[in-house]
Amino acid sequence: MPNAAEAPIPMRALLAGARRKEHSLLDLTRKLVAAESPSDSKSAVDACVALAAAHFKQIGGRAKLHRQRQFGNILEVRFGPRPAPPRDHAKPILLLGHLDTVWPVGTLTSMPCRVRDDHLWGPGALDMKAGTAMAATALELLVEADLLRREIIVLFNGDEEIGSPASRPITEALARQCAAVYVLEPAQGLAYKTARKGIGDWHIQVKGIAAHAGVDFEKGANALLELARIIVTVSKWTDLKRGLTVSVGVAAGGSKSNVVPAEAWADIDVRIPRLADGPRIARRFSALRPADPRCKLTVTGGINRPPMERSRGTLRLLRKAQALASELGFELQEASTGGGSDGNFTAALGIPTLDGMGAVGKGAHARHESVFLEHLAPRTALLAGMLIG
Numbered sequence: 001m002p003n004a005a006e007a008p009i010p011m012r013a014l015l016a017g018a019r020r021k022e023h024s025l026l027d028l029t030r031k032l033v034a035a036e037s038p039s040d041s042k043s044a045v046d047a048c049v050a051l052a053a054a055h056f057k058q059i060g061g062r063a064k065l066h067r068q069r070q071f072g073n074i075l076e077v078r079f080g081p082r083p084a085p086p087r088d089h090a091k092p093i094l095l096l097g098h099l100d101t102v103w104p105v106g107t108l109t110s111m112p113c114r115v116r117d118d119h120l121w122g123p124g125a126l127d128m129k130a131g132t133a134m135a136a137t138a139l140e141l142l143v144e145a146d147l148l149r150r151e152i153i154v155l156f157n158g159d160e161e162i163g164s165p166a167s168r169p170i171t172e173a174l175a176r177q178c179a180a181v182y183v184l185e186p187a188q189g190l191a192y193k194t195a196r197k198g199i200g201d202w203h204i205q206v207k208g209i210a211a212h213a214g215v216d217f218e219k220g221a222n223a224l225l226e227l228a229r230i231i232v233t234v235s236k237w238t239d240l241k242r243g244l245t246v247s248v249g250v251a252a253g254g255s256k257s258n259v260v261p262a263e264a265w266a267d268i269d270v271r272i273p274r275l276a277d278g279p280r281i282a283r284r285f286s287a288l289r290p291a292d293p294r295c296k297l298t299v300t301g302g303i304n305r306p307p308m309e310r311s312r313g314t315l316r317l318l319r320k321a322q323a324l325a326s327e328l329g330f331e332l333q334e335a336s337t338g339g340g341s342d343g344n345f346t347a348a349l350g351i352p353t354l355d356g357m358g359a360v361g362k363g364a365h366a367r368h369e370s371v372f373l374e375h376l377a378p379r380t381a382l383l384a385g386m387l388i389g
């Protein structure tokens with residue numbers, strides 16, 4: 001007789017269970033979407049978090065709230081046996097998500113939550129309220145079938161869409177205790193995500209000398225012209241082959257057409273594929289000098305999300321997911337993306353991290369945001385399978 005740890009993972013039974021629970025999964029998703037939760041409204045996020053907390057408790061989770069002053073409260077829920085002696089395979093798995101969205105309160109009036117054309121539509125449905133409901137359903141299945149062999153920690157924050165300033169230390173501390181991290185962000189098309197670029201923001205301020213454009217032209221030091229040169233310089237650092245991009249997103253300066261401008265500034269978005277690119281690009285920014293020595297540059301910024309590199313540990317998780325998916329009758333692809341998630345933080349700690357394990361859909365952060373219903377049950381079963389063993 002194989003013992004519990006060696007028993008095969010019953011994927012077909014999990015799929016049947018997920019299909020049985022599809023209705024309640026949709027119902028929970030709709031309730032979460034109805035609780036609008038933009039990152040900048042603590043009370044709105046708290047209400048959505050409270051709703052999720054009640055549900056996770058109801059299905060047998062041990063919930064703990066990390067109360068926050070400025071941002072939404074952070075929800076931690078534990079399932080399954082508490083960790084046994086420190087043997088690596090018995091370490092918990094961290095399920096990572098966020099309950100905030102990019103949509104302001106009131107969006108529902110113009111973008112109502114509805115099921116139509118095989119999709120569930122609504123603000124935050126894909127990113128990532130359906131993923132939250134999928135996690136709850138997967139755990140409910142495992143609790144009911146008594147299949148949890150190790151502790152699962154679920155963590156939902158309320159500040160991911162604004163860079164996770166408050167939740168990052170909690171995410172990192174929990175990830176350090178875990179064998180693997182599964183991120184409930186939407187899939188990339190149909191694929192799980194094994195790599196994400198790191199993200200940096202820089203701000204460049206140019207101070208020139210104002211002068212009358214007609215009377216005193218030579219006395220002026222044109223801050224806009226200086227900024228234009230810098231924009232060309234930093235844009236050339238883009239290396240598409242390597243996946244490194246430098247994109248000047250906003251720039252402004254000057255006051256009137258007949259005044260040589262004394263002020264100009266730009267905001268720059270940087271994406272890096274590898275951890276080592278961070279210090280390299282930072283050095284280039286701090287080495288910038290004005291071509292007109294009368295101009296002064298102030299350069300601030302840095303990398304705020306490290307890249308999630310395609311590590312061996314992450315690939316191991318992917319292979320397991322692919323094997324389980326084939327038992328369910330579909331081929332699971334992998335993808336990489338330029339967008340960041342909380343998975344960037346956990347992967348940078350060296351914890352195997354697999355991302356994109358939430359819903360399949362389209363239009364995250366866009367008016368046509370929606371979840372493809374067809375994939376809800378199979379992806380929930382796959383998630384459940386990944387939590388066994």
Ligand SMILES: [Zn+2]
Binds near residue numbers: 160185186
């Ligand atoms: Zn998201």
